[in-house]
Amino acid sequence: MYINLFRIFLKIGFFTLGGGYAMIPQIESEIVDRHKWMDRKDFLDLIAVAQTCPGALAVNMSVYIGYKLRKMGGAICATLGVALPSFVIILLIAMFFHQFQDNEVVRSVFNGIRPAVVALICAPVFSMGRAARISWINCWIPIACALLIWLLEVNPIFILTAAGMCGYLYGLLIKPTE
Template sequence: MQNFYLAAFRVFFKIGIFTLGGGYAMIPQIEAEVVNKHKWMTREEFLDLIAVAQSCPGALAVNMSVFIGYRMRKLAGAICATLGVTLPSFLIILLIAMFFHQFQDNAVVASAFNGIRPAVVALIAAPVFTLAKSARIALTNCWIPVGSALLIWLLGVNPIYVLVVAGMCGYLYGILIKPTE
């Protein structure tokens, strides 16, 4: 049996270095490795982990790596998984900081980042639909995030207000409507 600590570090390092778009874009890769390939947890446990990781402060990918590593091998597992997912970003940012002045005005670099943006949106949208399907949320409820995005983008509504109103609506829905369904 392969050493878990090294395996966790490798898995999360690979995810950290090859995924663009942050924690939400990493969810499918983490699920593929943790649930499907290594079978460190079930799909249901993974979905619960996403909910807990989202509710905690900090970066989603870091939170997920901490929880997965801790679940498997307590503190040492959490440290290995977290180092694996954070080290690539740290090293890449360090390299960029060292050489930024050499390519900050490069048109090719600017074009590459402009091309990456739509792919990152797709990488973030894919797990949203997968999670909605797994949680049995009807796709007819897509109006909520779309409406929220339009309020923020087109009308310039502060995202904090959108979150507060969405939280209040969710609370009222759970109290008033959900029990009668």
Template sequence: MNNIYWTSFKTFFRIGMFTLGGGYAMIPIIQGEIVERHKWMNEEEFLDVLAIAQSCPGVFAINISIFIGYKLRKIKGAVCTCLGTALPSFLIILLIAMFFHSFKDNCIVEAIFRGIRPAVVALIAVPTFNLAKSARITLTNCWIPITCAMAIWALGVSPILIILIAGTAGYIYGRYIRPIE
């Protein structure tokens, strides 16, 4: 019999260890492991977890892992997945801090990080498009995130205000305009 706590810890530890680019770059890997490989949740549940994790304060990858772990085995599951996600980054940063002075001016290290940047952009862009397709976002309703981004960037509108307006509009839409049956 497979221990779900150990399996979930190992799964998230591996994701945390081998993903560059932060929480958004982890999305396709987490989705592959959770939805496709282990079948701990379906695509719709995963999209819901992503939406909730994005709206909560804190580190996105940790939020996702906590929600998935909690769904699997409540508090103990959340602790296992959270530790599995956070521990690799903590250990890597600790090692880098210990040896940073010896390679901070190394041109090879600089070149590696310059080369990683475009790959990280692709790692974030691909799941964004896939999730938009799964959430049935089309060209007719993609004006919402574009308008929000422009309001933040060009007009200096607070992202907090955008989140509050979007949450209120989503609630009104889901409750009164198109209720879920």
């Protein structure tokens, strides 16, 4: 299991460009769909917890998943697997970047990758919205939160705190049936 965890997260780390948010669909595919180590609801909760903790999203998720499956050894294997590719790639780029930073082909490749990375980051947003049961009726909530953070530079901690309090009050006062 330890080698399997390391291998899965190594693959995710090597073949997912765009950071933690772009890794979410790949992690979900492996952990929820392929290996069935957790269900979608638990995975959505994991994303929420991983986002509120300091550190890289993919590392936080790998720690949680590894620990859930095999305690401390699993957390270490999964975290090493997901972080090692980035570490090696960044190290190699740092060593050789000065040799190709002004190359027009390299610059063009990076210009082409940028929009694809934005799409990789947007895709999990729609999956998470569906899993969180965001509909046309309540879609204003995440849009308003995103605009507050982006345009007014409201600290995300305040948004999360307010959302948590509103959710608690909603549950107390309205008691939705699920």
